[in-house]
Amino acid sequence: MLRLWKWYQKSLAVHPVKTQVISSWFLWGLGDVTAQAITHSSSSSSSVKNNKSNNNSFQDRDDEFKINWRRAAVTSMFGFSFVGPIGHLWYERLDRFMRLRLQLQPKTMKFVAAKVAADGIIFGPIDLLLFFSYMGLAMGKSIPQVKEDVKRDFFPALIVGGGTWMFVQMANFRYIPVRYQLLYVNIFCLLDSSFLSWIEQQGDASWKQWFIKSSESLENQKKLDQ
Numbered sequence: 001m002l003r004l005w006k007w008y009q010k011s012l013a014v015h016p017v018k019t020q021v022i023s024s025w026f027l028w029g030l031g032d033v034t035a036q037a038i039t040h041s042s043s044s045s046s047s048v049k050n051n052k053s054n055n056n057s058f059q060d061r062d063d064e065f066k067i068n069w070r071r072a073a074v075t076s077m078f079g080f081s082f083v084g085p086i087g088h089l090w091y092e093r094l095d096r097f098m099r100l101r102l103q104l105q106p107k108t109m110k111f112v113a114a115k116v117a118a119d120g121i122i123f124g125p126i127d128l129l130l131f132f133s134y135m136g137l138a139m140g141k142s143i144p145q146v147k148e149d150v151k152r153d154f155f156p157a158l159i160v161g162g163g164t165w166m167f168v169q170m171a172n173f174r175y176i177p178v179r180y181q182l183l184y185v186n187i188f189c190l191l192d193s194s195f196l197s198w199i200e201q202q203g204d205a206s207w208k209q210w211f212i213k214s215s216e217s218l219e220n221q222k223k224l225d226q
């Protein structure tokens with residue numbers, strides 16, 4: 001583990017962008033496989049309950065977990081083409097902007113709060129919008145289908161994932177040195193890619209519909225108030 005850490009430090013110092021691109025490619029692919037396993041495990045648990053209620057002793061062999069390598073490859077390419085290079089530039093430029101343009105002192109409350117707010121308002125929504133649009137188009141869906149999927153998945157992912165990332169980034173910007181912030185984010189990208197892939201695989205889950213209906217109710221209430 002120590003050798004791996006030293007190798008990563010050296011690679012990050014010599015080839016920062018390439019290192020982040022490759023690590024993002026690997027972690028996002030691994031995250032999608034993890035999401036597939038979670039989705040399969042959830043559906044298998046439901047099948048077991050149904051089989052028990054029907055007095056069946058065994059599940060069908062079709063319930064055996066099989067990795068969708070095409071989907072994993074598509075997801076890993078999102079990490080390779082967007083999260084790695086754009087994420088690298090974003091965190092570097094964001095830190096420079098806060099220190100040099102806004103003249104905020106690193107690790108102060110204002111510095112951390114400003115970076116968390118910028119990350120949540122700008123980068124987060126763009127990342128989600130591109131991810132769901134890209135996944136739909138890459139998996140062969142039509143543009144109208146992609147629009148419906150984005151409408152279905154974007155808001156739930158933004159609320160649930162955004163709330164978690166706020167605390168992740170607070171710790172990142174407060175305690176992690178700038179040169180290691182990308183590594184920190186990339187590690188959590190494994191969880192993030194798993195979460196986003198799981199969200200996308202859930203389809204029209206009932207809990208998603210709750211978020212959508214709540215959002216529509218708020219919009220209708222605003223129209224009535226106007």
